[in-house]
Amino acid sequence: MLEIDLDRRRVQVRRLEDGKSWWEHFDQLHIATGADAIRLDLPGGDASGIHAIRTLQDGIDLRREVDEKKPQHAVIAGGGYIGLEMAEGLLARGIQVTLIQRSSHVMKTLDPNMAAPIADALRKAGVELYLDEPLRGFETKGGTVRAVVTDERTLPTDLVVVAIGVRPNSQLAQQAGLALGEEGAIRVNERQQTEVEGVWAAGDCVESFHLVSRRPVYVALGTVANKQGRVAGINLGGGYATFPGVVGTAITKFQDLEIARTGLQEREIQELGWAYVHDTIESRTHAHYYPGAAPIRVKILAEAESGRLLGGQIVGGKGSAKRIDILATALHAGMTAEEVAYLDLAYAPPFSMAWDPVHIGARMAKKKV
């Protein structure tokens, strides 16, 4: 698609085979243009050996290069979800990994005290980690990357993965005159309709409504895109469905360390100017006397006075991270920390403690309300 003409309700399309283009009328239009990996315009940035990971093909290309060129060393720029996954994958292939992070801690969607054990795990796995060091450029030779440059150092490398996030692919919508939100994603209502009737949008190109902050938010995640796509499809087909919104849930892992978050983190709550309390507890994934129990750290954030749950973060061993769904569900329901502390959660020694770590976290946070 080349252009959207909302007034005449038509789109200009081009057939890739022969380059021929024409205008096509629409009754209903669905925009699902997704997101692109952010690529910085840096010196040497177009050299070969530099990868951004967004599509399946990106992954295939990276794997092929690893298989063929057998790089000894890789630098990953960005310690978020993709950066961590890439670190795990490259380490598993015997490649030495250096990770540079623009800000002061990896996994910026978690608070610093929850990100600390992740940095520890990266270092323990042999990752050379440099925090507070934004990517400044690349040294190249013969069109191939040779080193990554930060303010502090030059890191010789055979391979670079730039994993510094995505941005909505919303140019088409913008050129058509559709409203975009602060982060450049398309504004939609609960039915996934843009401000123009019969023009729908869903997935990584749109804004979502955050049920905790009660503000629009940009979340580019597959599970959200799936739900929104379903809602848009039902409405586009003449049915009726609404997407209730998100609470900011996300999950990943680095080797044996599971990581999850939901709701608002401290930085987000501070930006809203809300008064809050929080506590972080250490427990075990299940009864200590049953084999396989691992440490788990749970952080709970709640609104001061009301005690309303605002968010939670979990970092720990096997069996830790999916517990975030308890907190995500509680956020949807608008529960207080007190209510979470007495939920009838499943307990048996292979699965939990009599007080689930989530109970304990909620109880401790509640004490501060």
Add this chain to the structure above:
Amino acid sequence: MLEIDLDRRRVQVRRLEDGKSWWEHFDQLHIATGADAIRLDLPGGDASGIHAIRTLQDGIDLRREVDEKKPQHAVIAGGGYIGLEMAEGLLARGIQVTLIQRSSHVMKTLDPNMAAPIADALRKAGVELYLDEPLRGFETKGGTVRAVVTDERTLPTDLVVVAIGVRPNSQLAQQAGLALGEEGAIRVNERQQTEVEGVWAAGDCVESFHLVSRRPVYVALGTVANKQGRVAGINLGGGYATFPGVVGTAITKFQDLEIARTGLQEREIQELGWAYVHDTIESRTHAHYYPGAAPIRVKILAEAESGRLLGGQIVGGKGSAKRIDILATALHAGMTAEEVAYLDLAYAPPFSMAWDPVHIGARMAKKKV
């Protein structure tokens, strides 16, 4: 404690060392007498080699007998939580296990279609399984059990575990004149107070309030007992706390098969006379292309018309069962199946599908509302 005299607010106690007994005055009394394993009065039932598993000492005694007498064959009466755990434990010690079950399916707290894969797993693990065969008695020789007798057959054995449930140990309370519920457990209010002021009770000897059926229920589980004990303790000490009630959550496993349930099962809903819908779906614990994905079966029950979630059951491989906490939390919140279908649950390929199996189950059940 021998007796409670509520009128004079005193209890008769006996010192075990010398058998001396006397009356002790109380201002506040806490009754935490727990539960006992149900023992049937059957021919040969007091023979050695017959075990009920309730206390730590019961477990130690059973293990000692296994270590010392090296039984070749064990019969377990009862296919509930304890029966399944015992089957797993005895199989792990190389003992041939036969399990007899009074009713038509094991794990009666699940519906038949969810219990079927558990029976399959038992048989696959080598357990000889007899359904619809209540325990009728024992054959003994020289005071030791030699066989278990049902209506259908006589099962020669060296060892018997009777795991047919527990009943509240509420005789003391009953003799004192305190009200008991239908299942013989002590009636308490939200603060864990009995009908007499300053007399509290908590744990396996009391009734709980079921938030879905809105009726009293008897649940003898450690996590419930812990929460009630905390509430009773706070109140007894002059503070204020309430126990919100239970939703009927329970979890166990047999070898690699994880099992969980919450809310009301079909039988319970039918007894209430409520109109309901349900669906059972098959999915995978996480993305099929990520190693370790296992089958998972999820059943969701919802009220007809309103769509209110009434219960859920999960049976599947590693990573399945703790997902029940999503449904438990949703039951606390009074959510509909529709709301569950759009919860912002955590997704990444090592942890889930883009639509969590719980989403899918809720969506399919909702279609029938």
